[in-house]
Amino acid sequence: MSIADRKEREKEEMRRNILSAALGLFREKGYDGVSIRNIADAIEYSPATIYLYFRDKNEIFAALQYEAAGVMRDHFLPLLQIENPWERLIDFGRRYMDFGLKYSDLYDLIFIIRAPMEHVENQECWALGMTTHQFFTQTVQTCVDARYFKSTDTEAIAYTLWAYVHGVVALFVRDRMRMYPPEKREELARKSFAMFTKMIEVL
Amino acid sequence: MSIADRKEREKEEMRRNILSAALGLFREKGYDGVSIRNIADAIEYSPATIYLYFRDKNEIFAALQYEAAGVMRDHFLPLLQIENPWERLIDFGRRYMDFGLKYSDLYDLIFIIRAPMEHVENQECWALGMTTHQFFTQTVQTCVDARYFKSTDTEAIAYTLWAYVHGVVALFVRDRMRMYPPEKREELARKSFAMFTKMIEVL
DNA sequence: AAATTTTTTAAACAGTGTTTATTATTGAAG
DNA sequence: CTTCAATAATAAACACTGTTTAAAAAATTT
Known part of the structure; x- marks a missing residue:
């Protein structure tokens, strides 16, 4: 053989x-x-x-999306070393933004681009993305259990946090921060993130 | 003549x-x-x-983008009736999300699509968008002046709020909420928004 | 060495954005 | 009213796109 x-x-x-x-x-x-x-x-x-x-161009795209999802997951691996759930959650956000700002094209591929997404191939990608997403949700859940938040609605909390960091990255990636001078954009994003982490402490 | x-x-x-x-x-x-x-x-x-x-397809796109920006601005007009800056700010967010979820295609055109954006024509669109953006920043500034926020960094606050609502809309528009059942997506977005408004009260 | 299977490709099809040379149509002048 | 210049519209072409098909080339088996 x-x-x-x-x-x-x-x-x-x-x-x-x-x-x-x-x-x-x-x-x-x-x-x-x-x-x-x-x-x-x-x-x-x-x-x-x-x-x-x-099969077609979309299948190539789907495979690339899968690759990108793998790179992103690897970017989150160090989080496994952080035992304190709150620290891990904050670092999750930091690393999410880091990835988005650094590998904008890959982030775009995963979270912004309009594309097939109905492809068979993409189910693998979807599964990969879901493990990361579940790891995130789980971290939030641990924080909820440990009473780090006032609210106990894990789903809503997780979605709110995700929406924020996605917003930051998406505005940057798709060049909608033109009202801010180029060299200040990343700085503003990071300052905002610091502000955001302070603010969710009381969520 | x-x-x-x-x-x-x-x-x-x-x-x-x-x-x-x-x-x-x-x-x-x-x-x-x-x-x-x-x-x-x-x-x-x-x-x-x-x-x-x-001149070319991009110029048509630019003109459409300008139209969309006009529709969006009109969507914010009722805000002028609200005198209390905090109420106006919250309603700003509500209307922003409303617009994004309802006119997803127009929102996409304005805030997500990759496109010329370097076009002469688009400078008009840019100007139109900036007036809306300045109205928003101004509302935040009024809130800051009235001590609605602990922080006095108007720019960072405004950006943080914008990033969040953009994140909510962008995830929805580009179909990245597949882990939530279709009929629950909008509900989750609105629940999150309620949570967010509570949370920025202490920002 | 011949036959068969697998791998590669040239050529074609219907579509795209855009340009150019040609044809219609309109407005002004004699 | 007819001629002439200016404007408006288009048919045809160019170089590109994703994709399919039938023919050619290469590798494997007999």
Whole structure:
């Protein structure tokens, strides 16, 4: 079965080859700015070849989204070391913003871009994202249990916190902070985050 | 000068004709889903004609963005009747969310979509958006002056509030609330908003 | 070495934004 | 009223897009 194994390996290599080229192009030109022919040129194959490894452009996108979700999850891994739930929650927010501001293109891919999302492939991505989301919800729940919040509505609290950090990142990523000078934008976001953490102490 | 006036009027009519067709198509198919040929078909002219009234597709987009900004501003007009700054601020948030959840396509156009934004045309839109933004900042400033907040950093407060409501709307508009059942999403957003207003009382 | 299966691609199809040269239509002048 | 210039509209083309298909090339099995 060695030859079949090798073929399988080569198939996987080709998929990774396509994906890494696609991700590179995507990060510099945006989803709509990248064509199948661009990707084909980058990997020095014909455009038709790509369709032997991915059903369509959306499936490539879905795979990239999955990759991005993995990078983001890894970004949260250090949180497992933090035992105090409140500290972990605050650091969760900090790391969320860090990721969004630093890897804007990946964040965009995961949380902003309009895209298939109905793809079979994306169910893996969805599952990956859900584990992160559940880890977050669980952290909030622990805080609720430990009476860090006045309210006991874990769902509403978690959603409120998420909405805020997403808002901060989304405004930044999609360039809606033009009324603030470029060099002050990130600073403002971080100052706001500090303010927000103070403010949820009494939630 | 009557004939030149009529020509000018007709030119303006044609622009409006194109824009209203474009807006209709845009609202049902999204920006990328609408082609110049689609618009041309809708108004029963040739595609090339459109280029006599708009430089390119981005300029049409910019004009639509300006329209949307106008609709949004109108949505905030009743706020002028509210004298108490705190009440006005809370209603500002409520109306912001209302607009975003109700006219998702317009909100998307203004605050999410990647688009020219460097266009000459858009400077008008920008100016329009800025008046709304300044009205908001001013309301926050009045609240700060009246000691409704502990902090006196008006800029940071305003940004924090904006980020939150944008986050709520953006997650909804771009369909990132799939972990919540469809019929509960808006309810959760509103419950969160109530929670948020309670929480900023001590900001 | 021949036959079969797998992998790759050239070419085509219908669509896109945009430009250009040509045709209609309109307004003014003789 | 007819001619002439200016304006408005368009057909056709260009280079691009995602995707499919049939033919060619390469690798594997017989």
